[in-house]
Amino acid sequence: MIFLYDGTFEGFLSAVFDAFLVKEEVEIEKKNGFQPRFFAETREVETSPEKAERVAAKILETCGTRGFSAIVYIFLSEEEHCETYDFYLIKAALKNGKKAFSCFQDERIASAMMMRKKVSREYDKMLGLLRFSELSNGIFYAPFEPDFNLMPLLVPHFYERLSGTRWMIHDLKRGIAVYHAGGKTETVEFIDEITSHMNMETLLGKSENEDSFEKMWSNYFKIIAIESRINPKLQLRFVPQRYWKHLTERKNG
Amino acid sequence: MCLLLFLKVVLVEMELIEKLEILGAAAKFDASCSSSGSDRKGTFGGIGSGHKSGICHSWSADGRCISLLKVLFTNYCINDCAYCINRRSNDVKRASFTVDELVQLTMNFYKRNYIEGLFLSSGIVKNADYTMERMLLVAKKLRTEEHFNGYIHLKVIPGASEILIKEAGLYADRVSVNIELPSEKSLKLLTEKSRDSIIKPMGEICGDIVENREERKKTKKLPVFAPAGQTTQLIVGATPESDFKIVKLSEAFYKKFSMKRVYYSAFVPVNSDKRLPVVSTPPLDREHRLYQADWLMRFYGFKADEILSEENPFLSDEIDPKAVWAMRNMHLFPLEINTASFEMILRVPGIGRQSAVRIVLARRNGSLDFDDLKRIGVVLKRARYFITCKGKMMADTDLAEKNIFEAMRSTSTRAGAPDHTIEQLSLF
Numbered sequence: 120m121i122f123l124y125d126g127t128f129e130g131f132l133s134a135v136f137d138a139f140l141v142k143e144e145v146e147i148e149k150k151n152g153f154q155p156r157f158f159a160e161t162r163e164v165e166t167s168p169e170k171a172e173r174v175a176a177k178i179l180e181t182c183g184t185r186g187f188s189a190i191v192y193i194f195l196s197e198e199e200h201c202e203t204y205d206f207y208l209i210k211a212a213l214k215n216g217k218k219a220f221s222c223f224q225d226e227r228i229a230s231a232m233m234m235r236k237k238v239s240r241e242y243d244k245m246l247g248l249l250r251f252s253e254l255s256n257g258i259f260y261a262p263f264e265p266d267f268n269l270m271p272l273l274v275p276h277f278y279e280r281l282s283g284t285r286w287m288i289h290d291l292k293r294g295i296a297v298y299h300a301g302g303k304t305e306t307v308e309f310i311d312e313i314t315s316h317m318n319m320e321t322l323l324g325k326s327e328n329e330d331s332f333e334k335m336w337s338n339y340f341k342i343i344a345i346e347s348r349i350n351p352k353l354q355l356r357f358v359p360q361r362y363w364k365h366l367t368e369r370k371n372g
Numbered sequence: 373m374c375l376l377l378f379l380k381v382v383l384v385e386m387e388l389i390e391k392l393e394i395l396g397a398a399a400k401f402d403a404s405c406s407s408s409g410s411d412r413k414g415t416f417g418g419i420g421s422g423h424k425s426g427i428c429h430s431w432s433a434d435g436r437c438i439s440l441l442k443v444l445f446t447n448y449c450i451n452d453c454a455y456c457i458n459r460r461s462n463d464v465k466r467a468s469f470t471v472d473e474l475v476q477l478t479m480n481f482y483k484r485n486y487i488e489g490l491f492l493s494s495g496i497v498k499n500a501d502y503t504m505e506r507m508l509l510v511a512k513k514l515r516t517e518e519h520f521n522g523y524i525h526l527k528v529i530p531g532a533s534e535i536l537i538k539e540a541g542l543y544a545d546r547v548s549v550n551i552e553l554p555s556e557k558s559l560k561l562l563t564e565k566s567r568d569s570i571i572k573p574m575g576e577i578c579g580d581i582v583e584n585r586e587e588r589k590k591t592k593k594l595p596v597f598a599p600a601g602q603t604t605q606l607i608v609g610a611t612p613e614s615d616f617k618i619v620k621l622s623e624a625f626y627k628k629f630s631m632k633r634v635y636y637s638a639f640v641p642v643n644s645d646k647r648l649p650v651v652s653t654p655p656l657d658r659e660h661r662l663y664q665a666d667w668l669m670r671f672y673g674f675k676a677d678e679i680l681s682e683e684n685p686f687l688s689d690e691i692d693p694k695a696v697w698a699m700r701n702m703h704l705f706p707l708e709i710n711t712a713s714f715e716m717i718l719r720v721p722g723i724g725r726q727s728a729v730r731i732v733l734a735r736r737n738g739s740l741d742f743d744d745l746k747r748i749g750v751v752l753k754r755a756r757y758f759i760t761c762k763g764k765m766m767a768d769t770d771l772a773e774k775n776i777f778e779a780m781r782s783t784s785t786r787a788g789a790p791d792h793t794i795e796q797l798s799l800f
Contacts, residue, residue: 247430
């Protein structure tokens with residue numbers, strides 16, 4: 120049976136709740152973009168904050184924060200079948216406890232943990248590679264286009280770190296943005312779909328000092344390399360080309 | 373009037389960008405750029421927080437991680453060390469930052485997420501204390517006036533008085549004194565620093581850390597002294613010391629001074645000096661092997677004496693030290709993965725620390741076979757010669773010495789190292 124949910128994490132956890140009550144094998148998929156299959160029975164899941172809360176609490180209780188974060192990371196990978204694999208892992212973990220997460224003997228769990236690893240790898244990378252630039256209105260703005268949906272992971276990091284500034288992190292690929300000021304964060308509501316994918320820097324322009332800092336940083340990036348150790352292959356392995364677009368020191372060649 | 377004002381602004385900007393160029397380039401030979409070991413918390417309305425495992429913010433064209441804004445306060449120096457680009461007898465462009473310039477650069481770079489913080493070192497002006505005091509002004513201003521909670525790494529100037537070192541540890545996450553060269557004889561030959569002036573502050577820092585830890589047990593509110601500990605660095609290949617001597621030295625640093633890390637920096641000739649060897653390229657492969665040996669000591673439970681010896685004092689060019697050790701100790705293998713101890717699994721070539729942890733955890737769910745090991749991330753091309761699963765070796769594993777040697781050799785090269793096979797072929 121295929122359970123269809125609304126694409127939110129809450130919706131997914133609600134689906135997990137409902138799926139637990141079913142005896143047969145369950146797959147979980149997003150409602151949006153679902154391709155009906157022959158002979159497959161589908162069921163629409165209603166998103167319920169209470170159900171989601173209960174599932175989350177249960178996972179936390181049996182798997183700890185590490186286990187819970189693995190479940191979240193796998194969900195955020197947005198890879199094909201990630202919800203079904205995630206559900207499978209939750210089931211195994213609620214049955215066998217924390218050791219289920221290291222059950223590499225189980226191909227499905229190993230694949231799920233591989234998704235977790237890929238997300239965690241890009242998250243670690245993006246903690247360093249995200250770039251803020253000061254806009255004409257004084258907001259520090261960071262556009263990016265990650266492979267995975269990293270926004271929910273990045274926001275707490277920068278919430279603690281850049282508490283003293285007004286900032287906005289914008290996933291141009293997914294059209295979602297979070298704004299922070301004075302210790303509060305909120306999800307940005309865009310006027311329409313097109314605007315949600317637009318780079319605010321082109322729209323609003325940079326602050327007066329911005330170019331000077333960008334120039335100094337780009338120049339520093341060049342001169343810090345030791346000529347007799349130049350190793351472009353190694354450099355490229357750490358920062359693949361798809362990340363250059365929003366990287367201050369790389370975007371101008 | 374308007375034009376004049378514009379000119380002035382441009383001039384000021386030119387000056388700072390040029391200073392950064394000079395003082396950044398002057399600091400680039402310091403190998404350390406790590407921002408790990410500190411989880412300083414962010415404060416409400418402040419800027420910055422630590423990240424326990426450190427964060428790399430970019431990778432320069434030499435493939436090295438850029439984590440901190442690594443600069444010298446000034447590249448004027450009263451010393452004349454043979455290998456140093458900033459030695460007083462060199463005719464290079466000199467510059468000095470002001471305290472405010474450094475504070476503003478750090479804050480503005482940090483807000484843009486270019487860096488994790490500041491790594492400040494300096495040429496020596498007037499004397500050690502004078503230099504150290506000015507460096508402390510920067511750290512103090514960042515912490516107290518700008519409420520900066522990002523990472524600060526301060527270099528300790530050999531010969532600086534103890535009270536200044538104590539102050540450094542209060543503002544900095546990490547402090548370091550460079551040992552520079554592996555022996556006293558080499559130090560004497562190439563620098564104007566005495567071994568004592570370097571070892572002494574290391575001992576003091578170590579003592580301060582221990583003392584602070586004890587006092588914090590009584591009063592929790594006391595600030596942590598250098599939460600990310602101390603490190604050091606030495607230059608490899610400028611002097612004749614063997615790898616054995618270097619590895620033993622590092623081991624002593626880890627044991628005696630609880631150093632967090634020893635950095636190895638392949639000698640890059642920047643001066644022509646009769647006391648220095650003539651080399652065409654820096655010994656990068658040797659540096660790489662030393663790091664591998666260092667890793668074995670810090671994360672894999674190896675002792676220096678297991679890696680090298682008086683009779684066998686250099687690391688192999690061709691094969692990494694872990695594989696060399698394993699091939700020399702074939703009598704300890706093969707290891708049954710499903711029953712072997714964690715300590716022994718760690719010693720198998722092709723099994724990294726993370727895989728070893730996973731193996732031990734996964735075993736609790738049932739026994740493992742070679743497919744499981746593959747999923748865990750074990751490099752079977754290397755490991756297959758040293759392990760069994762459920763009593764069996766991997767199919768088609770030929771234990772002939774030349775097979776093992778070739779498998780180890782082909783998996784031992786440094787990333788981005790020139791490919792020798794291609795070079796060899798092009799000879800014909």
